[in-house]
Each structure stands twice: as structure tokens, then as C-alpha cells.
Amino acid sequence: MESLTKINIPGVKKTYQGKVRDLYKIDAEHMLIVSTDRVSAFDHVFPNGIPGKGVILNKISNIWFKNINFVKNHIVETDFSNFPKPFSQYPELLKDRAVIVRKTKRIDFECVARGYIIGSGWKDYKSTGSICGIPLPEGLKLAQKLESPLFTPASKEDTGHDMNVTVDVLRKKLGEEITNYLGEITLRIYEFGRDALDSAGIILADTKFEFGFIDNEVILIDEILTPDSSRFWDKSLYEPGTSPVSFDKQFIRDYLETTTWDKASPPPDLPDDIVKKTGEKYEEILRRIESIFA
Numbered sequence: 514m515e516s517l518t519k520i521n522i523p524g525v526k527k528t529y530q531g532k533v534r535d536l537y538k539i540d541a542e543h544m545l546i547v548s549t550d551r552v553s554a555f556d557h558v559f560p561n562g563i564p565g566k567g568v569i570l571n572k573i574s575n576i577w578f579k580n581i582n583f584v585k586n587h588i589v590e591t592d593f594s595n596f597p598k599p600f601s602q603y604p605e606l607l608k609d610r611a612v613i614v615r616k617t618k619r620i621d622f623e624c625v626a627r628g629y630i631i632g633s634g635w636k637d638y639k640s641t642g643s644i645c646g647i648p649l650p651e652g653l654k655l656a657q658k659l660e661s662p663l664f665t666p667a668s669k670e671d672t673g674h675d676m677n678v679t680v681d682v683l684r685k686k687l688g689e690e691i692t693n694y695l696g697e698i699t700l701r702i703y704e705f706g707r708d709a710l711d712s713a714g715i716i717l718a719d720t721k722f723e724f725g726f727i728d729n730e731v732i733l734i735d736e737i738l739t740p741d742s743s744r745f746w747d748k749s750l751y752e753p754g755t756s757p758v759s760f761d762k763q764f765i766r767d768y769l770e771t772t773t774w775d776k777a778s779p780p781p782d783l784p785d786d787i788v789k790k791t792g793e794k795y796e797e798i799l800r801r802i803e804s805i806f807a
């Protein structure tokens with residue numbers, strides 16, 4: 514299978530090309546989101562993709578959107594056979610990897626939920642004893658389970674890394690009511706995903722959501738509970754104090770740490786065996802998530 518990293522729909526202009534997804538305008542209220550096979554790590558997109566990754570991500574998000582009914586989401590149409598022209602003319606580019614969604618005014622914060630301490634949370638904890646200004650008990654181990662899940666927002670930065678911020682920063686930008694809702698709903702979706710994945714032998718260590726407004730209503734957008742937006746750990750191999758075995762992009766990050774790439778210059782091609790193994794991990798996670806809701 515070839516990887517689809519550049520997708521062009523003849524005669525239609527892309528409105529946005531993200532690291533992984535391409536957006537097309539349908540009409541004033543709707544857009545088409547295409548998940549490509551592009552892969553990014555450390556904020557860089559690699560020259561080669563992971564064949565089939567976009568289809569897997571799209572399928573995973575759609576399963577969750579369908580089964581999470583306590584928050585409004587952006588999905589309008591997931592079935593390619595109902596897509597309008599000209600999109601309907603390109604099944605080889607769009608089938609199983611595109612959705613029609615409601616266009617929202619994006620809230621420029623990532624709503625992160627953490628059940629375990631790892632990644633930037635671990636880094637912050639080691640240097641300040643807290644995450645996003647939330648003080649934590651002393652002596653936590655790497656990858657340890659937190660007493661209760663935390664809402665740890667990050668501001669979306671146009672250039673480079675997203676930045677962890679305190680909930681106060683959100684309050685100042687969005688007001689008390691929206692901020693409280695985002696915190697509550699973020700943890701609720703996390704808990705739903707955590708419990709569902711647990712039954713499939715996966716620990717949901719952390720995950721991030723994006724939301725947008727339509728008028729004054731908050732809508733869940735983008736992708737949800739995928740291996741690109743979450744840390745998925747193999748429950749059977751989990752051991753606090755050690756770096757967990759994961760089904761997500763961590764595998765690529767770990768590989769990159771063994772190379773001489775400086776994370777600043779244009780990234781190298783990922784070698785064939787890394788591409789293959791990453792693809793297998795994504796397939797495995799899709800299989801397990803499908804089994805939860807089968």
C-alpha cells in the first residue's frame with residue numbers, strides 16, 4: 514500500500530493544510546476534513562507517511578463521535594456515498610478518510626486531560642512540583658497514575674510547541690462559565706474513553722480535545738481519542754517508574770531520540786521498519802477500539 518501524504522482534489526482549493534489533515538470548504542457552514550497518511554513528531558511532518566494511517570485515524574474518531582452522546586460534536590456526514598460533487602468523484606482519495614463537519618470558530622486552547630504523569634506533565638512536575646499550576650504530591654514516579662484525572666489546558670501556538678497554561682489563563686480569555694464547562698466535559702470524555710479502553714487492555718494515559726463555537730454553543734471538533742491525540746499504553750506491560758510500552762506515536766519519538774536529527778532541521782525519512790511497525794500499532798489500536806463497540 515502506498516501512503517497518501519499529498520492529496521489534491523482537482524479544481525477545489527484547500528482552505529487549510531494542517532500537519533495531518535486537509536480542509537476544504539463545502540459551504541458557509543460546512544467543511545470537508547481529510548485525514549492524510551502524514552505523520553508528525555516534535556512538530557515536524559516527515560517526508561514519508563504511514564500507509565493507511567489517515568483511514569485508521571478517521572475510523573477511530575468516528576467510532577467515538579458516534580458513541581459519545583453527552584457532548585455535541587461537529588460531525589455531519591461520515592459516509593462517502595453521501596458526499597456531494599466534486600468530492601464524490603474521488604473515492605480513491607477520500608473514501609474512509611474524510612468527513613463532512615460543521616465549521617466552528619475554534620477555541621485556541623487544547624483541552625488536555627491527564628490520568629497519568631508523563632511527557633510535558635512529568636517535565637513540569639520535575640521542575641516545579643506542579644502541572645499547569647496544580648500542585649501535586651511529592652515523590653510521584655514517571656508514568657504513575659494520578660489520584661484523579663487533571664484538566665491541564667495548553668494554548669495553541671502557531672509556531673512551534675503548544676504551551677501548558679493555568680486554568681486562570683482560560684478564565685481570563687473565555688470567562689468562568691465556558692472554562693468550567695470545558696474542564697468538566699474534558700474530564701468526562703477522558704473518563705468515558707479511559708473506561709472503554711480499559712476493557713480492551715489499554716490505559717488511556719492522557720489525551721487532548723479541541724472545541725469550537727457555533728454561535729454560543731460549544732462543539733467538540735477535530736479528532737478524538739486517537740493514537741495521534743492520546744497516549745495509549747499496553748495495560749499488561751504497565752509498570753510505574755518505567756517508560757510505558759505504547760500503541761501511539763511514542764514509538765516514533767523514541768526512534769527519533771536514537772538518531773542524530775536535531776528536531777530543528779528538515780526531518781529525515783522514517784526508515785521502512787519504523788513505518789511498518791507504526792502502521793501495525795495503529796491497526797492494532799483500531800482493532801481493539803472496534804472490538805469495544807462491536
Ligand SMILES: Nc1ncnc2c1ncn2[C@@H]1O[C@H](COP(=O)(O)OP(=O)(O)OP(=O)(O)O)[C@@H](O)[C@H]1O
Pocket residue numbers: 530531532533534535536546587614615616617618619669723725734735736
Ligand atoms: N469543526 C471544526 N471547525 C473548525 N476548525 C476545525 C474543526 N475541526 C478541526 N478543525 C481544525 O482543523 C485543523 C486540522 O488539521 P490538523 O489536525 O492536521 O492541524 P494541526 O497541524 O494539528 O494544526 P493546529 O495546530 O492548527 O491544530 C486543526 O487546525 C483543527 O483545529
Ligand SMILES: [Mg+2]
Pocket residue numbers: 531735
Ligand atoms: Mg491537529
